[in-house]
Amino acid sequence: MSAHGNGKHIVADSLRGSLISGLLFNDADQLFITTYGKGIWKYDGDTFKRVGFRELAQIDDIYDALFDLQGRMWLATDNGIWIYQPGAPESLSHIGQDQGLPDEIVTQLELAVNGDIWIGLYDHGMACYTIDRDTVVSLRSLQTSIGNVIGLCKGRPGEGWMATEKSIVRYNQDGSSKEIKLPSEMKDRVGSLLYDISGNLWVANGNKIFVANTRFEFTEPGISGIQALAVSNNQIWLGCESGLYGMDQQHRQINRYLANEKMNILSMYTDDAGMLWIGTFGQGLYCFDPRTKRHLHLTEKNGLSNNSILNIDGHGETIWLATLGGISEISWKGNPFNNDISITGFNDKFDFPEVYVYDVFAGPDGRVWFGTDGKGLYVYENGQFRFFETKADTIAQTDDQPKTIYSIAAGQNNTIWISGVKGQILQLGESGEILDHFQGNQGLIKSLVLSGANEMLMIREAGIHVMNRFGQSNLYAESSGLNSFTPTINATVQDKDGSVWIADTDKILHYIPFREDTHQQVRMHLLSISPTSLLNEQFALLKADSNFINIRYTGLWYQDPASVSYRYRLIGHDQNWIYTQDLGAVYSNLSPGQYTFIVEGSHNEDFSNAQSLTRQFVVSPPFYLRWWFITGTCLLITWIAYTYITARIKRINKLHELEKEKTMLQLHAIQAQVNPHFLFNSFNTLAGIIEENQEAAVDYVDQLSGFFRGVLTHRNAELIRLEEELEMVRNYIYILQKRYGNNLRIHENIAHAAGWIAPLSIQLLVENAIKHNIVSAEKPLSISIVVDQEWVAVSNPIQPKINASTESTGFGLSSLVARYGYLTDRKIEIRKEENTFAVRIPILYNDKPV
Amino acid sequence: MKIFWLLLLSFTCSHVFSQDFYFRKEPPLVVEDVRQINIIFQAEDQMIWLGTDKGVFWYDGRRYRQSYVLISNWQRLPALPKVAKVRSGRDMKMDICIRCLLMVMVSI
Amino acid sequence: MIKLVSIVLLFAMALTKANGQGNIFSTQTGTISFISEAPLEIISATSKKMEGVIDATALSFAFAVGIRTFEGFNNGLQQQHFYENYLETDKYPTATYSGKIIEHVDLTKPGTYQVRAKGQLNIHGRSKERILKVELISTGSEIKVSATFLVPLVDHQIEVPRIVNQKIAQEISVAVHGTLTLAVKP
Structure with missing residues (x-):
């Protein structure tokens, strides 16, 4: 039993101070509590209320209580028995001395199977209320000093223990009683x-527990040398070395007969x-x-x-004797005392070997069997006497014929059992085939005998195997007191x-069967199990870290x-069964998977049932x-790899693009710089100046060459110093001013x-301004260049040329913006307002030229 | 005459015999210093229960185990006084536990 | 001792269930004697000062005896041991037995009644419920009580050291005799 009880405890203040003598649940699921000291109470799930119907209100001390088969509550009190019927017509009746109750102080009540009530009294032993006669029968009372009855139990049907x-x-x-001798x-x-459900009687004595197997009663008649048993005329007959004795169960007496x-x-x-x-050793046969x-x-x-008769069995008016000189058959008509007996010796009649016969068995079907010492099994059937061959079977695995047979008993369906x-121990069928065998591996079986409950008893030294009609066998040995038991061969009846x-x-x-024909098993109980989710459930799903099982069980x-x-x-783990006497099993580190744990208990090493x-x-x-994790991980890895590779490719591409752009820009810059139009215009201007002023022309050429020198110097740089760019721009402006004069x-x-700036960037802006706008006397163009800490701003009023210049390729500004895009985050700002076009270029400080 | 003597002789040598059961002694319940077992009871699932002066135990044939009831911190079932009876609840041991406790708690 | 009687009488009054007066029989000179039969020694003592009350109407009773009124020990030392060590009379000077009679008998009618008395027997401060067989012989105005019973020492936690184990029995045999007379009704 697991120790987990969901204890719901209910406290009743009103019942304090009293002892509870009974808890009764009736069919309507009502709970009645009887107490010793405070009477009867009823619990309705919520409160306790005292039941005070008529006399019940005055009854305080109730020793015991029960519900009988009619749903009435029986109460054992100091004043006899009160029978209370709760419910619609409440009623109360009384059983006292006037009704036959021997003693008014009733201490115990027990309900028998047939509805009788066993009554335990304070001073009178026991009485019984018989339901069919509706009266109390006083059972034979014992001496009054026996004391108060403290316990009553039902035993076998019709039997009660007190x-x-x-x-x-x-x-x-029937009223008879027997006091048990206590150890x-x-x-x-x-x-x-x-008295438990398996026929054991438990006695609590102090703090010790004694258990008796009530199937076996031992009698010591005070005579030794008992060699045979018989039953007749309500007595047990003991055939001893010293003569004949009769045991009278009723009067517990043993008398000697035929003493002389x-x-x-x-x-x-x-x-x-x-x-x-009666067969004797050397004195012949008696009939008594x-x-x-x-x-x-x-x-x-x-x-x-022969005068020595080892075994006798018979049928109707014939008996067969196994004597030391062979088998004799005796038959009579009516009464053997009428001198009408005929005796036949088998040895003369049949070809029977001279051999010791252990057992004669007259079977229920008329066949008579003889188990011999060394010569096997013989059968006498329909006037024919023959050797009965046992056919060894591959299943039975017996090596050879059983030659010496001690005992024979009847099996079901005309089979017989023999013990060799x-x-x-073999069960033989009609023609000698072995149908079944029993492994009694602790010694040879001396006798086989059937009980009235269809059981076969296999009796050996220090133990008895009882096999029921299902083929299950129980062994009774030391715990039933049989460890010093030495049975005489075939002395059974x-x-x-x-x-x-x-x-x-x-x-x-004396073996008294107890429901042995019912299926009896070791009753298994689960004590505890870990993980605990399996305790009350047959199936559980365990997490990966709970890959163990620790189970404790017991079998009753x-x-x-x-x-x-x-x-x-x-x-899922074990290939085979593990046989043990341990009360638990542990498995740890189980790999993931499906498992089923089974444990079975048996008392005779036979687990088939x-x-x-x-x-x-x-x-x-x-x-x-x-799976999902693995798949996910794989996918993740794949995605990461893919993304990385793609990114790398992109980066490489981007670098390439950048390179390409740079190169293109450089190319454009150079292309722009080596702009033939610019040269053409410059030379035109130069030509004009040469004509006018030689010195001015020299200056002009100086500036022009200075400009081109700058372009050459800085053509590969990404960034140049602002001062240098400004210088180039001045050169450029000088050239332009010479061309345009006051119009610019x-x-x-x-x-x-x-700071730093991209080369020819300001120059480009100025160039663009001139390219796109009218520069004339009527409309002169003003370009302002503002340089502060952060920006270079070039702005001009918008005076668009009427015809678009074919010089404009559009590359210039956009490629400048792109160039700056590679260099910095700060963008070139282009603002085109109503009349003004302004471009701002950021001045870079931290970025050094590559 | 012979018959008379035979009859007489056949009634000699009578004496009384007794029939005994063999009581085996179970291993002692020395757990918790139990002095007195007041009640032995078998539940419907065949387990044997003992009510003692030191609490409630159950016995499977090999070991005695004390019974606890889960009330807050695993309280043990108190001792069952002598007069009190244990009757089986309808079904399982749980039921019995409850009844036992109900019974005892109420009588304190 | 007057105090004791009044206590006992009060007990009896409390047990009376009927309204008004009950028929009350009482005595102050009842005899109670006990014998302890041990292997090595037999000890006996008697008190002639047992007080008792029986209420015939309510069928209840109360008996009391002062432990120190016992006489007849083998020697003074034995008596002293009884009083001081085993029974601890300074703490528990009185032994009482009170309860009710189970059988419904009419004690005011003359006759011999074998009844059982159920009550609390209190010795050495410990009470145990006992059902005792008692013989009551009533003449109508007098009731003769006699009863014999055993008192196991363990029931009342009377502890005897092991040395004297062989001299004192584990169960003491007690005999009670008394004649109770009908008290004058108040």
């Missing part, structure tokens, strides 16, 4: 009694008429009538094969009620807890192994002359 502080008594419905270790007070006959009894058989046939006590004595003189000396008596040399074991088999073993397997606990779970792969007016405003 415990007082010092004793335990078993009651039967000497039980010194303290008996605290509690429980010297009998060393080896075998006994009860015929259909109840006569007891338990009712009249008459007996008959037959020996070799009467025709028996090598410990093998089935009683009328289906129980089996088994003889040890000085003890008799209270008949013999030491015999429980388990097997478990983690499907075991109850199992299973849990299924899936361990998720860690995120780095998920240049205004310079130079505040600052530091």
